[in-house]
Amino acid sequence: MRKEEKSQLIENIGAEISKYPYIYFVSIDGLNSVETAKLRRMCFRNDVKLLVVKNTLLIKALEKMDIDYSELFPTFKGSTSVMLSNVNNAPAKLIKAFRANGGKPALKSAYVEECFYVGDSALEELIAIKSKNELVADIVAALQAPAKNVIGALQSGANTLSGVVKTLSERAE
Secondary structure (H helix, E strand, O other), X not given: OOHHHHHHHHHHHHHHHXXXXXXXXXXXXXXXHHHHHHHHHHHHHOOEEEEEEOHHHHHHHHHOOOOOOHHHHHHOOXXXXXXXXXXXXXXXXXXXXXHOOOOOOEEEEEEEOOEEEEOHHHHHHHHHOOOHHHHHHHHXXXXXXXXXXXXXXXXXXXXXXXXXXXXXXXXXO
16 A cells, blocks of 8 residues: 555544544454444444554554544554444443344443543443433433422322312311
8 A cells, every 4th residue: 555545544534533522442353244244234223433444544543633542552452443423322332232142342442521441341331421312311300300399299289188178068068
């Protein structure tokens, strides 16, 4: 490959990575073609982009980015695939779901919510991170809870009061 082609490829990798806020670096060593195709389909269905890149090109592309990814570079041994997503925990959940059938893919490292995660042991922690939509739903539910409690208390009080009035009116007869 000529130098111009490599530099163009590095720019393409960098441009693709810069489109997504959450990056997972995984190893898919040992997957056969059928399993790899299944993984790609799962990624497509979950809006996760899967790229297979050479480590040297990936490192050069990341070095040109605004964020310093050098902490993750030691994890780029063997073949590395990149999972890109707009939802912070979608690739982690996808990896766990795919592992139900086997032990791959293995998480090498990730950049999520402006933090670096290194090693496969961080997968459960990444799954537990709530997405923006989940956090908004939790906040809305927390804000609605007191109002629902007040409305429930008022409605039960009204029922109790009407029951007392009905009982008193029946006694007077």
